[in-house]
Amino acid sequence: MGVAGVDLSSAEPGLSAWLAAGFHGDMHYMQAHGLKRARPGELVPGTVSVITARMDYLPADTPAGWQAVEFDRLTHPSEAIVSVYARGRDYHKVMRSRLQKLSDQIAAELVPLGYRVFTDSAPVLEAELAARSGQGWRGKHTLLLSREAGSMFFLGEIFVNMALPVSEPVAPHCGSCNACIDICPTQAIIAPHRLDARRCISYLTIEHAGPIPLELRPLIGNRIYGCDDCQLICPWNKFAQRSTLPDFDARAGLVGSQLVTLFGWSEDEFLRFTEGSPIRRIGHERWLRNIAVAMGNALRGRAAAGGVNAGANVASCVDRAGLLAALQQRADHPSEVVREHVAWALDWAVNL
Numbered sequence: 001m002g003v004a005g006v007d008l009s010s011a012e013p014g015l016s017a018w019l020a021a022g023f024h025g026d027m028h029y030m031q032a033h034g035l036k037r038a039r040p041g042e043l044v045p046g047t048v049s050v051i052t053a054r055m056d057y058l059p060a061d062t063p064a065g066w067q068a069v070e071f072d073r074l075t076h077p078s079e080a081i082v083s084v085y086a087r088g089r090d091y092h093k094v095m096r097s098r099l100q101k102l103s104d105q106i107a108a109e110l111v112p113l114g115y116r117v118f119t120d121s122a123p124v125l126e127a128e129l130a131a132r133s134g135q136g137w138r139g140k141h142t143l144l145l146s147r148e149a150g151s152m153f154f155l156g157e158i159f160v161n162m163a164l165p166v167s168e169p170v171a172p173h174c175g176s177c178n179a180c181i182d183i184c185p186t187q188a189i190i191a192p193h194r195l196d197a198r199r200c201i202s203y204l205t206i207e208h209a210g211p212i213p214l215e216l217r218p219l220i221g222n223r224i225y226g227c228d229d230c231q232l233i234c235p236w237n238k239f240a241q242r243s244t245l246p247d248f249d250a251r252a253g254l255v256g257s258q259l260v261t262l263f264g265w266s267e268d269e270f271l272r273f274t275e276g277s278p279i280r281r282i283g284h285e286r287w288l289r290n291i292a293v294a295m296g297n298a299l300r301g302r303a304a305a306g307g308v309n310a311g312a313n314v315a316s317c318v319d320r321a322g323l324l325a326a327l328q329q330r331a332d333h334p335s336e337v338v339r340e341h342v343a344w345a346l347d348w349a350v351n352l
């Protein structure tokens with residue numbers, strides 16, 4: 001944990017430039033609040049300090065060398081890849097409730113305090129606040145990074161109406177490394193610390209509602225929810241810590257499942273299997289859209305563009321008949337978005 005002040009004015013020009021460039025795509029919530037995002041005192045009047053927290057999320061049973069295990073999934077194109085942060089319980093719930101408990105306790109036992117807690121739940125520049133309060137530095141991929149914990153952690157804050165001594169920021173340690181920029185499958189990191197979200201697979205599979213741009217579909221490979229590549233390649237993630245909470249243990253079905261299996265889930269099954277998971281928020285339609293793209297890519301038979309195994313020919317381990325049959329079963333799906341992505345996948349598979 002650390003403490004930041006509320007003056008983020010030096011971040012405002014960067015936020016405005018990012019929005020003006022349209023890098024937020026259709027994440028209208030990023031634009032809606034304008035510069036309030038950089039002004040904690042406007043979001044919660046009376047706020048004079050922000051207590052910041054980070055919380056590790058690697059599942060407790062994560063093996064040594066887990067980055068190689070994750071990269072290897074890209075060479076099994078029939079397997080569905082859900083990014084690591086989304087395999088357990090929704091962090092919004094886990095972290096917010098713990099911060100709420102902590103604040104209640106501080107207010108009850110230590111000092112009367114006005115407070116509000118947030119974890120990606122309001123217009124707050126979380127990584128900026130965390131960087132200013134010594135939680136780590138901003139990596140070139142834009143995420144917060146620490147020498148003790150890499151970047152596999154969530155951020156959260158307690159806005160308080162009491163002036164607290166501010167923590168010292170830490171020096172950046174990216175040096176001349178550019179590994180995250182180089183590995184990004186869609187070249188979404190257009191320069192150090194500059195992310196065009198519209199190209200990011202995390203945006204395309206989670207935040208974006210409509211059709212996925214055609215030129216980006218092949219680059220998504222078999223990633224069906226989020227993307228971890230820029231973090232997997234980061235040398236500092238050898239220091240990433242396992243979570244001590246069972247909440248972040250991976251749920252059955254979300255690791256190592258076949259695309260065909262997840263594509264077969266009915267809407268009821270989708271809602272049941274994703275109860276309490278962040279995945280639920282994308283809904284069944286986007287879920288099918290994402291998996292259809294991955295199935296098209298699997299049929300095409302090449303390892304996901306980008307990743308360390310880029311271009312490897314992996315057609316031999318793909319059950320073409322099974323994938324084609326599953327796609328054809330959804331060809332008349334009531335959603336136009338699903339139908340169009342299924343048609344694309346079938347077409348992409350045959351028109352080599």
Ligand code: B12
Nearest residue numbers: 011014015017018083120126142143144154155202226227
């Ligand atoms: C919107 C959002 C996204 C978007 C955009 C990401 C982004 N980098 O902006 C998308 C959907 C792509 C995304 C993806 C992911 N996200 Co996200 N996301 C957010 C969210 C809600 C807001 C981030 C934000 O404010 N972006 C706006 C830009 C302007 O901010 P910025 O990067 O700080 O930019 C500063 C400078 O770089 C500069 N700048 C940036 N661009 C430009 C352009 C120009 C021209 C100029 C001059 C300056 C400039 O100015 C800014 C101010 O100083 C935060 C939660 C929160 N409320 O903060 C989570 C958050 C950043 N995400 C998180 C996570 C885990 C992820 C993923 C790893 C999930 C996944 N596995 O798929 C990926 C990682 C992708 C990546 N490399 O960033 C965590 C990160 C934890 C950490 N260790 O840092 C957060 C903090 C959520 C949380 N509470 O834990 N995310």
Ligand code: SF4
Nearest residue numbers: 184200201227229230
């Ligand atoms: S999450 Fe994936 S697509 Fe997004 S910036 Fe990182 S490597 Fe690129």
Ligand code: SF4
Nearest residue numbers: 139140174177180234
């Ligand atoms: S991969 Fe390299 S440049 Fe990117 S965040 Fe990690 S250390 Fe920094």
